[in-house]
Amino acid sequence: MADDGVPLGIYALAQTPDGFLWIGSDAGLHRFDGIRFEPLAVTGAGDEPVSALMASRNGDLWIGYQSGRVAVLRNGRLLERTPPYSDRWIHRFHQDRSGAVWTMTGNIKHPLMRYQDGRWQDIGTPWGFDSNYASSIAEDGEGGLWLGKEKSVAYLPPGQRHFRNVDVRALEHSADNFAVATDPHGRVWLSSAMIGTWRLPAYPANERAPDVPATIAPAVGGHSYRAALFDRDGALWGVTYAAGIYRIAQPGSLYGGQQPIEESYTTRDGLSSDRAQAVLEDREGNIWIGTSAGLDRFRSAAVQPAGGIPPHSRFGYVLMSARDGSVYVADSDSLFRAPPGGDAIRVLDGLDNPQAMCEDATGTAWLKTRSQLFRGVQGRFQAVETPAKPRSVLDCVVTSDGRMLFSRYSGGLIQYSREEWKDSLPDGSDGPQRISAMLAGPGDGLLAYIRARGVARIDPPAVQLLWPQKAIPGGEVTLLHRMGDDVIIASLGGIARLRNDTITPFRSPQSWLKGITGIAETADGYLYLLSRASIVRVPRADFLRGFDHPAPELPVEILDFEDGLQAPAAPGYARNAVAGGDGALWFMTTDGIVRIDPTRISRNPLPPPVRIVGVAYGSQRLRDPVSATLPAGVSRLEIDYTALSLSVPKRVRFRYRLEGVDQDWIEAGSRRQAFYTNLRPGDYRFHVIAANNDGVWNQEGATFDFKLPPTFVQSMWFKAMMVTAVALILWGFYLLRLRHATARLRDRFDGQVAERARIARELHDTLLQEFQALTLRFQGTVNKLPVDAGMRADLTKALDRADEALKTGRDRVQDLRNPRMGDDLPEALQGIASQVVEARPLVLHLSFEGKRQPITDTATEEMQRIAEEALRNVVKHANACNVWLLLDYREQGLTMSIRDDGTGLDAAADRSDGHFGCLGMRERAQRIGGRLTIRAAAEGGTIVELVVPGRYVYRRSRPGLWHWPGRRSEQAQSRPWR
DSSP states (O other): OTTTTOOSSEEEEEEOTTSOEEEEETTEEEEEOSSOEEEOOOTTTTTOOEEEEEEOTTSOEEEEETTSOEEEEETTEEEEOOOTTOOSOEEEEEEOTTSOEEEEESOTTSOEEEEETTEEEEOSGGGTOOOSOEEEEEEOTTSOEEEEETTEEEEEOTTOSOOEEEBOGGGTTTTTOEEEEEOTTSOEEEEETTTEEEEOOOOOTTOBOOSSOOOBOOSSOSSOEEEEEEOTTSOEEEEESSSOEEEESOGGGGGGTOOOOEEEEOGGGTOSOSOEEEEEEOTTSOEEEEESSOEEEEOOOSEEEOTTSOSOOTTOOEEEEOTTSOEEEEOSSEEEEEOTTSOOEEEEESOSOEEEEEEOTTSOEEEEESSOEEEEETTEEEEEOOSSOOOOEEEEEEOTTSOEEEEETTSSEEEEETTEEEEOSOOBTTBSOOEEEEEEOSSSSEEEEETTTEEEEEETTEEEEEEEGGGSGGGOEEEEEEETTEEEEEETTEEEEEETTEEEEOOSOOGGGTTOOEEEEOTTSEEEEEOSSOEEEEEHHHHHHTTTSOOSOOOOEEEOGGGTOOSOBOTTOSOSEEEOTTSOEEEEETTEEEEEOGGGOOOOOOOOOEEEEEEEETTEEEESOSEEEOOTTOOEEEEEEEEOOOSSGGGOEEEEEEETTOSSOEEEETOOEEEEESOOSEEEEEEEEEEOTTOOEEEEEEEEEEEEOOOGGGSHHHHHHHHHHHHHHHHHHHHHHHHHHHHHHHHHHHHHHHHHHHHHHHIIIIIIHHHHHHHHHHHHHHHHSOTTOHHHHHHHHHHHHHHHHHHHHHHHHHHHHSOOOGGGHHHHHHHHHHHHHTTSSOEEEEEEESOOOOBOHHHHHHHHHHHHHHHHHIIIIIOOSEEEEEEEEOSSEEEEEEEEOSSOOOTTOSSSSSSOHHHHHHHHHHHTTOEEEEEEOTTSSEEEEEEEEHHHHBSSOOOOTTOOOOOOOOOOOOOOOO
């Protein structure tokens, strides 16, 4: 990881309970989530060089600086904890069982300090510590502290405050080149660059240790061991100043009669630098090494080089599994045999390019080299003399009927039988038929892929083509593998099944199915498929089901570079994958033979802690937010999240959703960012969950609650203002329309008044004058009749009647020319009503309510005529005793109601009497914009009601926009008229 942004000059490593890996270096303090390195962005942190780190049990991060400063990072805040005498490097921290923090410094007068209950204590002579240097510290299983100091070890029993010196004579020439560490059983070990590694016994006070203890010799002596630790499996890891790192796999076996070996790992093996200065085991069991040039991670690898097999072979390898469970591997000049559960042992040497290997029905193994043929039983081989020199071959197959067939490098088949070689496959039309893959059966022959022709069944010399070349995906077969009664055919473009001479392609589109070169099966029902750059683990049942029932995704596990596979599959070989009798799987790659023990593949059971590490909007960024109120108007939001699974961070998978926006979980894959645009104002919650490299999900995940306030134009005030503005505009258009309609109506009324004046003039000048002249002539004629003439009285009455009609006509003409004003409507109605009911046994009740308002002249005239017609109908048809006339002034309009207590009036009545009748009243009402209704009263009689909107009937303008309409009664009167 030296080139991935990691700081250089790493001195300290720590992991806090939230899962972050913290790195102290010359560049300051950084945190690491497996993908990104982030500098500490806390007030007061800066980029001051860090030399020591420790994650305490309460989650605090203790930080020691090269300047001697000490600080504690707690909940995102940096708290100062610098000891009073600290002015040089802080080397190490250790928290004991009581919670006290022990600190080793570079100050020779105060090399050891202790912090507890909020105060520092100098550990010196009163504590029995008289050294000017402390190099390492460890706590045993009982709580005792072991302290490495110059050329000796000090021990502090549990609960005491006085160190006891442990005289380890072997350290006299070791100086400070040693470290102490506690194993998983609570026992303390000492690891010295001069002497080696051994376990410290529980020495009595001031008793000398053995002069020459049994030790594990150092791989490289004479260097400085800076720090050491035991991992959870009991292996000891240590870092050195100039010789890389070292590891002792089973140090405890030293006391079981064995001699463990200390392994070293340096830049030659891939370490970023030989100057290693920090070592840490994280919560998932990964070992982290901090060096002067970068950060290195070590984890248990599922794919490991096969022990005892050379990593390189100039002619490649030959791989075969035998019936007895052993695995044979041949390189360019040797043959190795690995029995079940054992290491590979060389059984043949000095070979001339081994080319093919097979086993017959008796369990005899046959090895074909370029120049010889060998036969082996139980791992013991001997050369077979043949009369003719064998030719170069590619593969070997023994058919069910016992024939041993070899595919020739130059094409064709040769059979070995009774120490003789015989050609068994005739040439094709284009020459020898080249076979690159073959296996025995089904039947007595063999199944083979013939280049440029396809997959065929061969029973020499007969050839039956089953799958022509042009139908094969990718154009080339890479593997033939028997699976029960079926044969799996792998090609560059996919995979297919051969069953009863029928080819069935795999129906699920899986990219890893292309270019399979090897298949190995395990007893627990899994297949391991060697593909181009990975090994794929898939359940056998699901794999076989995919030929008949397509599935969008198979439950697979990919093993690649992250799992120890350092090279791709080696193409062009007969068998690239086999299973041994012990369950181990062997695979051939371009960099050698690798091995997988399915029972020892480490699984990660820990769900990853999930954190939201940043929120960015505009030019602003929030670090580790939990909740926030964002500025109004944010249009683009970026949310950064992570999951603290450090084993294989690239395989961590995420799902997220923004509640209120996303209907379901968004499958983000390995992406660690979410983007949202054009969010509406409101309250939101972002929720993210993650799964580790083995698919273990943290369903709780992490959340970020945020509020997005509205801008002014998004606020309710603005919306209310806009609604009000639109309403005012519409109201203005309505008023304009109303004014226009009112003006048109008034123009029509004025036209009616002018027309009435013209009609009045015409009636006065023509009809009334002529009628008056006729009346005078008739009067003259009557005057000439005798007084006692019988006709005189009748004619006199007729003339009187004519005079009354003339008088009425003149009144009507006068009304046409000079209509009554709207201000006098109540008086006019009173006069009309009195005239109509005069001399009739009918009681008239008049009522006027509301505040009187001026009425248009046309409306006044029409309402008088309507009232007169309604009253006449009451007189003529109702047989009523009482009649009520109500005139109600309201802001909304004017209502005139005429009710009687008679027998009732049909709305269709009075239409054939020569007068306007009910139809005429309705027409008059429509002319002034009103509505006339005639209905029966509940208590008997008839109600005639006229309602005219105020905008049509009142002469004054409507009330203002902000006027609140009210109603009050001005006057009500009721009096009888006879």
